[in-house]
Amino acid sequence: MHSAEELQQLFNNELKKLSFSRQPNNLYDPFKYMLDLGGKRMRPVMLLMACEMFGADGTKAISQAIALELFHNFTLIHDDIMDRAPLRRGKPSVHQKYGSATAILSGDAMLIYAYQYLIKTSFSPIEKLVSVFNDCAISICEGQQMDMNFEKGDTVSVEQYFEMIDLKTATLLAASMRVGAMIGGASEQDAEHTEHFGKNLGVAFQLKDDWLDAFGEAGKTGKQRGGDIIQNKKTFLLLEALRRADDDTKTELNQYFMSSGNDPEKKVGRVLEIFNSLQLDLVTRQAIEEYFSKALLSLQKIEVGQELKLPLKNLIEIMMQRDH
């Protein structure tokens, strides 16, 4: 059994070994560029940990970890085009650097390579593995379309928001965990518990992201406080605020979030004031705690020894305490 750090090292080494050196060069340049931008590699590492939780060696699932990471990067490349995002991790996004046409096509190729790595396994029946991946991939497309619809529509409920992050964000961690469990030799029931664990954890992480934007320590997050507020993003905080606010405050919030001509500093200041007055710090932390507890409950149900669950448990506790 490996530690999280060892698995991360293992994964990074494997990722570095990939050479997309086929022709034409300019189709594959964005692969290297995108993968070199880094990231926490949270999903692939947790996939490997899920595999080891069932007593198998994580290396057995390394190709699937690569597959999920390629898939994740494919979604980032295409999402950045759709969202017209000029930056990704502080550097020019792929379409900004290579043009939209190549960004679309490189993303497509990356998705296909994800399938290529996914099927590199002795797991049988392999169509079960591909189905988990397909269902997840389709959910993510649906979640992204829903997210884009939210940007245009005016009223979004908290329930719709949860449905969206469930599809767009939590599904990928859920599928990663399930794939790891399957390759690790989990029973159907344990694979399902592992998937639910990933799903609830994914929601908790997204809520934490939303919380950090408003209540995190700006010095530590490395991001501008209130970035989501400036970008008029429909986060849990905003939707919950709209649900809780009286009519006057609701009108004020709607005015702030419907126009882009506001002084950003003033806007962030006032919106945070409203968030605070509605006790959203506490409300959000409670929601995070709720999903985190659900995740832990699913983890408990998995029928393997406590010591096999420990590495995952430690990792997620560190991740939940992160202040950036």
Place this chain on the structure above:
Amino acid sequence: MHSAEELQQLFNNELKKLSFSRQPNNLYDPFKYMLDLGGKRMRPVMLLMACEMFGADGTKAISQAIALELFHNFTLIHDDIMDRAPLRRGKPSVHQKYGSATAILSGDAMLIYAYQYLIKTSFSPIEKLVSVFNDCAISICEGQQMDMNFEKGDTVSVEQYFEMIDLKTATLLAASMRVGAMIGGASEQDAEHTEHFGKNLGVAFQLKDDWLDAFGEAGKTGKQRGGDIIQNKKTFLLLEALRRADDDTKTELNQYFMSSGNDPEKKVGRVLEIFNSLQLDLVTRQAIEEYFSKALLSLQKIEVGQELKLPLKNLIEIMMQRDH
């Protein structure tokens, strides 16, 4: 054993039955729109015929025929965005109708659904089937990038052109035929012959398209004669003309194809004059014949009775004689 018409009917019925009725609607609207635009469904029908050539019932491969047709439509949606094409089969292209963001995402979802249908089979080992599909899909991305590079670069050789259409166009027919053969129960060697048959036929079809643009009867093709010339497309005819022309004619051709300000009618007239003077009608027909013969030779090598090859043979002879 079914006739080509019966298989086409069978396929169209199956395609009509697909209902992509999941939420959000606007992710799936382009599916219906695109599939309703029609098309000859040449690849899926030939996939079913390849399956029946080996004695199996075509219905056995119907999901894979759907998969290949979905994949083909995914490439059309994304290619139209990349090429900024406003029209597809005389109607607004998907990105023109639904916007680029949804066109990118619907295309992605369609590619994922292609995998979903691909794995609906009792064929084993299924990873072999997925590998054929993956290799083909990656080739098509490479071919499309090469094609885009051609649009920008100035000198393209006839050899590079063949490499490009091999990747971008012929591979899909080759893979369709191979998948059909595999599911039909072909030996490895016969599957390979069937694939080569499809590959060479695919090249012949593309050359025929190039030829029709310049020498087809405009009344029958339903397209404007010289459409490729007006769009400055690098076709076999142009590249072969540049290879055969004397320096003065080469300069003239390059001038015509490097600027967009020419009177289209005058341009087409003069370029066709040059094509004629270089005997490109004959040269292209010879090239088509060459690839068609290679295809027939591969068909001959397949170790099944002549009567099983007949439907495919008849179909491709009709297709080669088409004047539109």
